[in-house]
Amino acid sequence: MLGTFNTRVIALMPVAIAINIVLGYTVQTVLKLPIYLDSIGTILVGVLAGPLPGALTGILSNLIWQYTPGIGGGTIGPFAVTAGVIGLLAGLWGYLGVFRPRPAAGSQLYLAALVGAAIVLLLAIRIYTSPIYGTDPAQGGYGPGVYVLIAGIGIAAALAVAGFIIWRRDASGAWVAAAGAVTGIVAAIVSAPIAAYLFGGVTGSGTDLIVAALRQGGADVFNASLGQGLFSDPIDKTITSFIVFIILSSLSTRVLARFPLGERLVAQQRA
Amino acid sequence: MTAPTTAPLVLAAARYRYAGARTWALDGVSLSVDASRILAVVGANDAGKSTLCLVASGLAPAVIGGRFEGSALLDGTETRDLRPHEAAQRCGILFQNPLTQLSGTVPTVWEEVAFGPRNVGMELPEIVERTEGALRTLRISDLAPRDPSRLSGGQAQLVALASVLALRPASLVLDEPTSQLDPEGTRLVGEAIRRLAGEAGSAILIVEHKTSLIERVADEIGVLAAGRIVARGGAAEMLSDAALTSLGVDPPPAARLTRVLADAGIDRADVRRAIDAVRVENFSGPPIEAPA
Amino acid sequence: MRPAEGVYHRLNPTTKLVIAFAAALIAFGVRGWSGPVGVLGVVGVTAAVAGIGRGMRPFVLATLPLIASILIVNTFLYPDAHDVLFRVGPLAATGTGLAAALQASLRVVAFALSVAVFSLTTPTDDLLVDLEHRGLGRRGVFVIGAAIRTIPRMAERAGEIVESQRARALDTEGSLLRRVRGLVPLAGPLILGALSDVEERTMALEARAFSAPGRRTTLRPIPDTAGQRAVRWLVALGSLALLAATAGGVITPP
Numbered sequence: 001m002l003g004t005f006n007t008r009v010i011a012l013m014p015v016a017i018a019i020n021i022v023l024g025y026t027v028q029t030v031l032k033l034p035i036y037l038d039s040i041g042t043i044l045v046g047v048l049a050g051p052l053p054g055a056l057t058g059i060l061s062n063l064i065w066q067y068t069p070g071i072g073g074g075t076i077g078p079f080a081v082t083a084g085v086i087g088l089l090a091g092l093w094g095y096l097g098v099f100r101p102r103p104a105a106g107s108q109l110y111l112a113a114l115v116g117a118a119i120v121l122l123l124a125i126r127i128y129t130s131p132i133y134g135t136d137p138a139q140g141g142y143g144p145g146v147y148v149l150i151a152g153i154g155i156a157a158a159l160a161v162a163g164f165i166i167w168r169r170d171a172s173g174a175w176v177a178a179a180g181a182v183t184g185i186v187a188a189i190v191s192a193p194i195a196a197y198l199f200g201g202v203t204g205s206g207t208d209l210i211v212a213a214l215r216q217g218g219a220d221v222f223n224a225s226l227g228q229g230l231f232s233d234p235i236d237k238t239i240t241s242f243i244v245f246i247i248l249s250s251l252s253t254r255v256l257a258r259f260p261l262g263e264r265l266v267a268q269q270r271a
Numbered sequence: 272m273t274a275p276t277t278a279p280l281v282l283a284a285a286r287y288r289y290a291g292a293r294t295w296a297l298d299g300v301s302l303s304v305d306a307s308r309i310l311a312v313v314g315a316n317d318a319g320k321s322t323l324c325l326v327a328s329g330l331a332p333a334v335i336g337g338r339f340e341g342s343a344l345l346d347g348t349e350t351r352d353l354r355p356h357e358a359a360q361r362c363g364i365l366f367q368n369p370l371t372q373l374s375g376t377v378p379t380v381w382e383e384v385a386f387g388p389r390n391v392g393m394e395l396p397e398i399v400e401r402t403e404g405a406l407r408t409l410r411i412s413d414l415a416p417r418d419p420s421r422l423s424g425g426q427a428q429l430v431a432l433a434s435v436l437a438l439r440p441a442s443l444v445l446d447e448p449t450s451q452l453d454p455e456g457t458r459l460v461g462e463a464i465r466r467l468a469g470e471a472g473s474a475i476l477i478v479e480h481k482t483s484l485i486e487r488v489a490d491e492i493g494v495l496a497a498g499r500i501v502a503r504g505g506a507a508e509m510l511s512d513a514a515l516t517s518l519g520v521d522p523p524p525a526a527r528l529t530r531v532l533a534d535a536g537i538d539r540a541d542v543r544r545a546i547d548a549v550r551v552e553n554f555s556g557p558p559i560e561a562p563a
Numbered sequence: 564m565r566p567a568e569g570v571y572h573r574l575n576p577t578t579k580l581v582i583a584f585a586a587a588l589i590a591f592g593v594r595g596w597s598g599p600v601g602v603l604g605v606v607g608v609t610a611a612v613a614g615i616g617r618g619m620r621p622f623v624l625a626t627l628p629l630i631a632s633i634l635i636v637n638t639f640l641y642p643d644a645h646d647v648l649f650r651v652g653p654l655a656a657t658g659t660g661l662a663a664a665l666q667a668s669l670r671v672v673a674f675a676l677s678v679a680v681f682s683l684t685t686p687t688d689d690l691l692v693d694l695e696h697r698g699l700g701r702r703g704v705f706v707i708g709a710a711i712r713t714i715p716r717m718a719e720r721a722g723e724i725v726e727s728q729r730a731r732a733l734d735t736e737g738s739l740l741r742r743v744r745g746l747v748p749l750a751g752p753l754i755l756g757a758l759s760d761v762e763e764r765t766m767a768l769e770a771r772a773f774s775a776p777g778r779r780t781t782l783r784p785i786p787d788t789a790g791q792r793a794v795r796w797l798v799a800l801g802s803l804a805l806l807a808a809t810a811g812g813v814i815t816p817p
Binding site: 005006007008010011012013014015017018019021022023025026027030031032033037040056060064066067068069070071075077078197198199200201202203204205208211212215216218219220221224243247250251255258 | 622628635640641663664670671678705706707721743745746749753754765768769
């Protein structure tokens with residue numbers, strides 16, 4: 001249940017760790033995009049091999065990143081805790097068969113697209129109305145600008161997910177979006193105390209602007225970090241989950257089937 | 272082939288189907304390779320050549336699953352009764368890409384070659400003897416202190432070969448070992464293969480589409496098509512067989528030349544005389560060998 | 564690349580690892596000024612003794628964006644702080660905020676440098692050999708060792724892809740949308756190329772008896788001494804005790 005460390009998984013893990021670090025570093029430092037994309041390898045291993053291999057891939061990625069001369073340093077090491085939790089969740093998604101293709105057509109496809117969009121909107125609304133945000137800026141809530149931003153991104157994400165499902169003719173997009181969003185919310189909740197306690201609430205990347213905006217609105221150190229995380233992480237982890245989904249669908253069934261959770265990643269044969 | 276069952280590497284009516292596949296990738300292959308002999312298997316893409324290597328070495332089905340029927344013996348033991356590390360000590364396997372075969376975790380070639388013996392937990396003196404023996408056999412002792420990630424393709428492939436030799440398997444399976452190498456690398460590996468059969472007495476199964484390499488190393492040739500051995504025979508006779516082309520195999524240059532001339536109505540003896548004549552007349556290129 | 568030899572370099576890798584962890588623990592765990600300043604002092608002296616001052620620069624530079632962010636956000640936007648030092652437009656810098664910002668910055672630098680000292684004085688191979696000698700399995704050694712060796716190669720490849728995108732005017736500097744579009748040709752080949760090797764590497768590992776049971780043979784033991792063992796325990800227990808004492812309010816560091 002917790003996962004398998006066979007030779008194939010052991011051969012995959014260093015590659016996954018390198019993908020996490022190199023892609024994360026390139027996206028954040030070279031391309032300067034406001035997302036992280038440093039957990040593709042972690043989610044890939046979790047989904048293919050189970051929660052423990054996923055968690056270990058995440059934890060080792062952050063520790064090795066901190067240690068590596070040239071691209072190391074910064075704050076990444078202590079967030080190994082978050083990376084581990086992301087890997088655990090990915091293993092759970094693997095067991096539940098979230099990333100299995102579910103080819104669909106016609107009304108079924110459009111229904112899936114609708115459900116996918118609804119899941120995203122529902123999560124966006126949950127964030128929007130979450131009690132930790134409050135509604136009164138004087139009591140730690142946010143100004144109206146932040147709310148408009150959250151609503152706008154929620155709608156855009158819902159449309160993107162629906163579009164993805166219809167484009168790929170695969171109902172799994174709805175599941176993948178939900179798994180990504182949940183992973184993001186959990187990651188944000190785990191990260192916030194780390195950022196708040198160790199780094200004064202910021203991480204040195206572009207997302208610090210959101211932290212500043214939330215502080216300006218009156219949020220305290222912890223809630224400003226959490227608010228930033230709840231904003232950035234679901235977006236980042238949903239994008240990451242879709243990237244992993246596309247990677248998995250580009251691997252042949254023969255290759256997938258050899259991984260411990262491979263059977264749960266292959267489309268079920270119609271009886 | 273009615274080889275004695277004591278041959279280091281034997282397949283009998285071996286069939287193999289990949290997990291999730293509907294067709295048999297190997298469909299009843301029987302062959303055996305005696306010590307000090309080199310059997311080359313040629314065939315078109317998708318004929319089942321790589322599958323043959325995986326099944327013969329015991330990696331399929333042990334490591335990749337799938338369905339296996341028939342018999343595959345290494346030193347007389349069924350591969351289905353062997354775990355991967357036990358099979359590795361009976362049969363070594365070499366793949367195409369030299370870089371992915373190195374463990375990539377040690378700083379020197381010496382430690383790279385010692386990786387296998389260390390894995391089975393041998394005593395240090397034994398590891399030293401095997402590692403240096405393998406390096407010596409392949410004449411690459413001078414590479415021992417080098418960084419394995421900074422070798423040429425041919426050197427890296429020899430190091431990978433030394434790494435499997437250090438486990439002292441009686442047989443070797445080589446899956447297109449020179450396909451990613453330049454001519455110099457191909458020459459180095461070709462010489463090593465010949466020497467392994469001659470000096471170390473290994474039974475070698477080589478799958479290769481470079482017929483020019485096979486011509487130099489193989490004793491026998493089998494042709495694989497759609498998962499079956501459809502033709503087999505002595506190397507020289509097989510390579511001059513016109514049927515090879517129809518099976519998707521390019522014959523070596525000398526055989527092609529002979530055939531073209533023969534098609535033009537020129538007798539084989541005349542060809543030989545013509546080649547000899549060219550040699551006499553200050554021919555500066557590499558000698559062209561007329562087929563026997 | 565092997566770092567130059569020195570007294571600190573010659574310590575057992577695990578000793579240095581324990582010291583680095585303890586330093587990080589104290590820098591982050593002991594609040595106020597004394598934790599980070601104390602660690603910074605110790606790390607500074609160690610770096611000077613080991614003669615690695617120059618090598619530390621990239622590690623310090625890597626913390627600069629973070630420190631800038633910490634200083635700005637906390638000095639100007641510290642919750643519930645009212646001891647205003649000066650004002651810039653609508654923002655007020657507070658004394659409380661500045662103190663918190665400086666403490667957080669010192670923590671970050673102290674942490675980064677303790678990792679840097681470890682990284683610069685310890686060859687990865689020695690660390691892995693030593694950890695394996697202490698019971699880390701062959702799988703763990705392989706994963707960590709192969710990852711560390713794969714990263715520079717893949718980073719080089721990523722750099723090449725980004726460069727070629729620049730050359731084809733697929734901007735990596737321009738607008739957000741253009742940079743996002745640059746992501747697909749970067750991530751696709753990088754990931755799929757890396758994954759395509761996994762299958763062959765699996766086979767090659769199995770062909771070299773990687774999955775054999777039992778312990779592997781260690782080729783070269785890394786020197787260790789009874790004194791270092793005592794130091795490790797002292798440092799580990801001492802830092803934990805210090806952390807517990809400050810967290811529990813037994814001692815209140817300034």
